[in-house]
Amino acid sequence: MPYKDKEVAREYRKVYYSRRRKEDTEYSRQMQQRWRDKNPKRYMWTRARIRARTEDIPFSITEDDFDIPEYCPVFPNLKLEFSCGRGSRPDNIPTLDKIVPALGYVSGNVAVISMRANRLKSDATLEELQAILDWVHEQTRK
Numbered sequence: 001m002p003y004k005d006k007e008v009a010r011e012y013r014k015v016y017y018s019r020r021r022k023e024d025t026e027y028s029r030q031m032q033q034r035w036r037d038k039n040p041k042r043y044m045w046t047r048a049r050i051r052a053r054t055e056d057i058p059f060s061i062t063e064d065d066f067d068i069p070e071y072c073p074v075f076p077n078l079k080l081e082f083s084c085g086r087g088s089r090p091d092n093i094p095t096l097d098k099i100v101p102a103l104g105y106v107s108g109n110v111a112v113i114s115m116r117a118n119r120l121k122s123d124a125t126l127e128e129l130q131a132i133l134d135w136v137h138e139q140t141r142k
Contacts, residue, residue, distance in 0.1 A: 040068055040082055044096045044112070048105050058104030065107045068094050074117035091116035 003009035036043045041063045052059035072078040072092070080094040095118045096110055103109045113121075121129075 037082065040094075041066070044068070044094070048096045048110075052105050057098075057102075058106055061105050061107055061110055066096065066110050066112055068112050072114035072117055073111065074113050078114050078116065080112075080114060089115050091119075097121065 003012060044066075045061070045063050048061070049059055068080065070080065072080055072094075078092050081092055083090050083093055091114060093115045094112045095115050096105070097113045097118050098105060099109050099111060101123065124132075
């Protein structure tokens with residue numbers, strides 16, 4: 001909309017594009033969610049590749065190197081489901097886990113497990129996990 005007064009035109013564009021930016025952001029978010037729902041393996045693979053670049057760790061897997069199971073292999077009663085939204089990540093979403101973190105995302109070193117299992121595993125060593133297990137057994141015997 002042409003305005004003769006440059007200040008009025010500038011103000012109009014400022015309001016118009018700020019409103020448009022909000023609409024475009026929401027539309028983009030919806031389209032990304034639809035794509036993730038249709039391509040869950042590709043989404044997980046892409047996010048892993050980005051993490052590998054950021055953390056400077058090896059990455060040589062393909063989408064054929066992992067499958068997304070219906071239930072978490074660590075917690076068999078936990079059904080894996082992709083969820084949308086921002087903020088905290090629910091326990092039952094699938095995550096691509098590096099079995100031995102130092103090896104990176106290489107064939108044979110990745111598995112899809114729940115966020116809960118991945119969070120518990122985190123960066124703990126086998127000895128630390130065993131110590132937790134021993135402690136829990138000791139506490140439940142009392």
